[in-house]
Amino acid sequence: MPPASPELISPRSPRVAAARRLARRNFRGKERLFLAEGPQAVREAAGYGADTLTELFATVEAAERYADIVGEARAAGARIHLADEQVIADISTTVTPQGLVGVCRFVDTPFEEILAARPRLVAVLAHVRDPGNAGTVLRCADAAGAEAVVLTDASVDLYNPKAVRASVGSLFHLPVAVGVPVERAVAGLKEAGVRILAADGAGRDDLDDELDKGTMGGPTAWVFGNEAWGLPEETRALADAVVRVPIHGKAESLNLATAAAVCLYASARAQRASGGCRSVTES
Numbered sequence: 001m002p003p004a005s006p007e008l009i010s011p012r013s014p015r016v017a018a019a020r021r022l023a024r025r026n027f028r029g030k031e032r033l034f035l036a037e038g039p040q041a042v043r044e045a046a047g048y049g050a051d052t053l054t055e056l057f058a059t060v061e062a063a064e065r066y067a068d069i070v071g072e073a074r075a076a077g078a079r080i081h082l083a084d085e086q087v088i089a090d091i092s093t094t095v096t097p098q099g100l101v102g103v104c105r106f107v108d109t110p111f112e113e114i115l116a117a118r119p120r121l122v123a124v125l126a127h128v129r130d131p132g133n134a135g136t137v138l139r140c141a142d143a144a145g146a147e148a149v150v151l152t153d154a155s156v157d158l159y160n161p162k163a164v165r166a167s168v169g170s171l172f173h174l175p176v177a178v179g180v181p182v183e184r185a186v187a188g189l190k191e192a193g194v195r196i197l198a199a200d201g202a203g204r205d206d207l208d209d210e211l212d213k214g215t216m217g218g219p220t221a222w223v224f225g226n227e228a229w230g231l232p233e234e235t236r237a238l239a240d241a242v243v244r245v246p247i248h249g250k251a252e253s254l255n256l257a258t259a260a261a262v263c264l265y266a267s268a269r270a271q272r273a274s275g276g277c278r279s280v281t282e283s
Contacts, residue, residue, distance in 0.1 A: 062099025135166025198239035
């Protein structure tokens with residue numbers, strides 16, 4: 001809990017300037033730091049591991065409202081900066097900041113560690129350029145129980161503020177590898193015994209048929225492509241099967257995040273068929 005009359009950090013403070021620069025990819029890469037905005041992301045960052053959350057900027061109102069999160073951040077070793085709303089607005093990349101902005105160390109996992117863990121369900125983002133989509137697919141993978149996400153070198157920056165926000169804390173829940181060439185990702189996963197399914201609206205194989213055939217119960221990696229043009233032919237050729245989500249109604253197509261959710265949950269259900277799957281409505 002902050003003192004009744006806290007000393008506010010100055011807008012001209014070097015700490016504020018350093019945090020503001022993390023909105024730019026080149027500075028994030030140089031410092032290996034990124035911004036986590038809002039109470040959910042800050043809470044997850046504080047609980048991720050020692051020294052992951054290095055600093056927390058909070059308005060007095062937010063520090064009082066989220067006193068438990070501020071306490072967790074302090075316990076995790078973060079330096080707490082109380083700031084006025086203008087400082088938070090300067091640091092934040094959202095239109096309506098929620099009063100908490102954390103500075104975090106990069107949390108990606110080496111691809112070799114993911115392979116060594118023998119994952120059963122993986123999402124591979126190949127050529128995904130929209131940060132909101134990338135973060136949402138990461139969240140879907142987390143919800144479906146995937147054990148890893150891989151972003152290829154042709155995909156968006158994992159630490160783009162929009163991607164971090166769209167993950168709603170899932171960035172801190174499962175291993176994520178970044179900058180992996182798609183050929184290396186596919187080859188490594190195949191060597192680890194993982195079947196590769198490319199999700200594409202023009203795929204030869206139908207997701208319903210795959211489920212009916214009982215071919216989706218084993219370790220699986222779904223490869224998702226660009227929002228506008230899908231997967232290039234050379235990437236589809238790497239997969240064991242190219243699978244389309246069936247459109248039973250009149251919709252022209254599904255967006256990337258929706259299609260990813262359908263595919264990942266189909267695999268999750270197939271893999272858990274023997275023991276059942278916990279409902280998302282259960283407490």
